[in-house]
Amino acid sequence: MHIPDGYLGPATSGIMYAAMLPIWAVASRIVKKRLLARQVPMLAIGAAFSFVIMMFNVPIPAGTTGHAVGAVLVAILLGPWAACIAVTVALVVQSLLFGDGGITAIGANCFNMAFVQVFSGYYLYKLISGSSTVASGRRVIAAGIAGYVALNIAALSTAVMFGIQPLLHKTANGQSLYCPYALNVAIPMMLGEHVLIFGWVEAMVTALVIRYLQKQDSSLLEVG
Amino acid sequence: MHPFASGVVHLLWNGNARMKITTKLWIGIGILIILSPLGLLLAEHFKAGSAWGEWGADTIKEKAGYIPQGLEKLSSVWKAPIPDYTFKSWADKGLPRLSIAYIFSAILGILVVVLIVILIGKLLTKRGG
Numbered sequence: 043m044h045i046p047d048g049y050l051g052p053a054t055s056g057i058m059y060a061a062m063l064p065i066w067a068v069a070s071r072i073v074k075k076r077l078l079a080r081q082v083p084m085l086a087i088g089a090a091f092s093f094v095i096m097m098f099n100v101p102i103p104a105g106t107t108g109h110a111v112g113a114v115l116v117a118i119l120l121g122p123w124a125a126c127i128a129v130t131v132a133l134v135v136q137s138l139l140f141g142d143g144g145i146t147a148i149g150a151n152c153f154n155m156a157f158v159q160v161f162s163g164y165y166l167y168k169l170i171s172g173s174s175t176v177a178s179g180r181r182v183i184a185a186g187i188a189g190y191v192a193l194n195i196a197a198l199s200t201a202v203m204f205g206i207q208p209l210l211h212k213t214a215n216g217q218s219l220y221c222p223y224a225l226n227v228a229i230p231m232m233l234g235e236h237v238l239i240f241g242w243v244e245a246m247v248t249a250l251v252i253r254y255l256q257k258q259d260s261s262l263l264e265v266g
Numbered sequence: 267m268h269p270f271a272s273g274v275v276h277l278l279w280n281g282n283a284r285m286k287i288t289t290k291l292w293i294g295i296g297i298l299i300i301l302s303p304l305g306l307l308l309a310e311h312f313k314a315g316s317a318w319g320e321w322g323a324d325t326i327k328e329k330a331g332y333i334p335q336g337l338e339k340l341s342s343v344w345k346a347p348i349p350d351y352t353f354k355s356w357a358d359k360g361l362p363r364l365s366i367a368y369i370f371s372a373i374l375g376i377l378v379v380v381l382i383v384i385l386i387g388k389l390l391t392k393r394g395g
Contacts, residue, residue, distance in 0.1 A: 046320055048334075048341035074390040082387035083288045087295065089383050090376045094298045097351065097372055099305040101314030108317055109305070131382050135375055141346030204319050211336060219336035221319065222326070231318050254279070258287050 043111070043200050043232075044136065044151055047144030049221040051211045054203055059149030065126065065157055072123040081120070081265070088116035089128035093135065096142075100243050108240035111155050111196070114163030114189045115248045119255070121266045122164040129156035150203055154196045163192030164266070176263040182253045189248030190241040194233060197240075201225070201232035299372040303365035310361060348374070 050058075077085070092112040099107035117125035130152050136142040143151045170184035205225030208218045221228070255262050267275070274297070278290050309315075316325075323341050327333045351371035356363045 043317065044320060046341065047343050048323070048337035048339070049319060051336060070390060077387070077391050079387070079391045082384060082391060085387060086380045086383040087288065087291045089379045090295050091298075093375050093379050094295060094302060094372055097302045097305050097368070099309045099317075101309040101312040103312040103314060105314055106316065106318045107309045107314045127386060128383065131379055131386070135378050135382070139346060139348055139375060139378065140351050140371060141344065141349040142351070144340075145344040146340060200319070213335065217332055218334045220334055220340075221337070222330040222334050223319070228319070235318060257279070258290065262287065
């Protein structure tokens with residue numbers, strides 16, 4: 043889901059950076075108000091977890107690979123604004139140091155994984171959890187469903203960014219300037235593989251870690 | 267399961283009341299770092315390529331029949347120091363070396379991520395938590 047340099051035209055890249063700037067600003071303000079110094083280690087663990095879990099490429103035999111992001115898990119633990127910052131840090135380091143995701147696409151990739159996925163997953167988790175206690179099994183199921191659905195929403199958002207490029211930028215002879223795949227290819231491909239495979243990986247990772255934390259110290263789930 | 271591995275799993279899952287949760291989670295991240303080459307080996311084993319939409323310019327040419335001009339220009343705008351979590355000179359030296367580079371990349375990446383978060387934390391948090 044890490045869009046490389048060259049797949050998005052300047053309009054899309056620019057708009058996504060412009061969209062993320064106020065989101066990052068609000069995230070900083072809210073985290074500044076709420077985050078306590080003793081929560082910083084958890085924020086670091088959340089960012090580190092997201093970073094390393096994205097390195098676990100899950101193969102589709104003879105096809106493509108994909109991976110979990112861990113964004114919803116971090117949002118459940120720290121709240122969506124802190125999670126936005128944690129996933130952003132992971133994505134920026136991946137892009138600058140390892141070329142995983144383009145530098146011109148940092149705004150777009152953060153929009154998909156650090157904003158869309160984080161917030162959709164967080165509120166779905168809250169919705170399904172309802173008034174259940176933090177130690178309840180319902181929370182584990184809510185985490186799994188939220189992980190699954192949010193990764194797919196993020197994949198759809200990524201696919202739309204890919205797919206609108208041929209509409210926006212074409213040369214005189216009809217060739218695309220950037221991503222050559224239109225919506226009718228990008229959406230079924232991206233969504234298909236995430237609905238069938240990668241979404242389940244995200245669901246399992248999210249639910250398993252929430253179950254683990256419940257068992258260790260369920261008060262950890264009261265922060266987010 | 268190997269007795270050492272099952273010991274670690276037992277420690278992390280059933281726990282030791284005196285070990286802090288953050289310590290346990292860091293051990294968990296350490297285990298993920300060591301296991302990270304699975305992300306390479308499984309893809310290799312099942313003959314899976316890169317993620318959809320993350321191909322280099324030459325692969326795009328194979329797939330789409332041409333290299334989009336803008337894509338070609340922009341795709342080399344940034345030269346990452348450790349591209350694809352491996353060292354350039356090791357890129358075709360086989361899976362064992364790729365795995366070592368992958369683990370090294372995971373450690374380095376996490377160190378940098380943690381440093382940045384601590385820095386952000388210092389800037390943003392109020393005292394006395």
